[in-house]
Amino acid sequence: MKNKKWWGLAAIVLSISVVTACGAKPTTNAGQPGVPPTEVQPDQSDSNPQTPNQEEPANQEREKQEQSITAYVSDSDLMGLKSYSAKIQFADDEEKYKQALKALQTSDHPEDIPLWKKIEFKSVKFSDGTLTIDIRIPADARLGAGGESFAIEALTKTLFQFDEIHAVDVLVDGQAAESLMGHVTLEHPFHRE
Template sequence: MWNKKMGIIGLASALLLVLAGCGGKPSAAPANNEGGITPPAVVSGAGENAEASAQPAASTAPDITAQPTASNESPSAAPSPDSTAAAEKQSNTIDVYYTDSQMMDLKPAKADIAYGSEIEKYTEAFKALQKSDNPDLISLWGKIELKSLKFGNGQIEMDIHKPAEAQLGAGGESFALSALTKTLFQFPEVQSIELLVDGEQVESLMGHADLLHPMTRENSQ
């Protein structure tokens, strides 16, 4: 009898141990949630909204980049150098001296010159001396080249080149020097003329008359 009771008690104890072991065993986590974090529930249509929000929204702000505007006002035209120089030039009518066709005498004629400086005034006077519009008046300096001209302290310094075809006789040489001095000494500020040939002082321009250095109003009478 005692043995039977002890057997029933042992069986009940074993059953309690089995039940206790089953109740303490943790439930297995889902295979696709290894970290134990429950994924958020996806509401129908949320995926489409998420994709739409991920796309950059088209800018509706107006383009305020400054664009150059065409001006209706035309810029004032700057004066050209030629027109400015022409406006500053002075005009003058001078006496220029030539000889007659027989080279017997000096003859004055009028010539118009335009100049912007004293140097240009004397240069233009010499250019007028080199040409004649009157067939009865002959230039005595037409074949002579003016290389340079300077002016200072009342003196004109001229450097010329005289080619062989510019050679004149004794009368022609004398008239040529007189024509030069009479033409340039009409300007009251000119007191003397230093005439050089290829940069050098020479005793005679063409080998017939003495060439003074310088020629002055007094010694050129």
């Protein structure tokens, strides 16, 4: 009798987990179509201050480069990282890094979990081989120890594809935090292995 109760309780917990996970997936899908417009909007705002000179925006658009990178997300069970190819467009190195970070916030497959989806990238600065990223982590973006570890691994694997980046320093609200989300120690900075 007790065994049946435990199986019933396990089935209920599993059902709630599946329903909760499925409820979060449309948000992932809904965010995907929004990615290309956000990539275009910064370019348009960059060109707005230059409206007196009409040739410069056209030149900037022609100078945009496209590159395929590998971005990383978690599988649906948060048991491991999966990679996918993402195309990014950029006019300069700073924009290239921002686009790579945006690639970490989306996925081509609705069953995958973009570990950086809800995290806000406040600033990105590159100097002397070190990329410094300042982030803000909303309460609903926090992950468990495994998810946090995968998030850091996804970030470093994605950014270390660029040969010029030798180290990545992650700041939380401008501070060199001890931990990203309370579980995994942050190195300041992470160095290429």
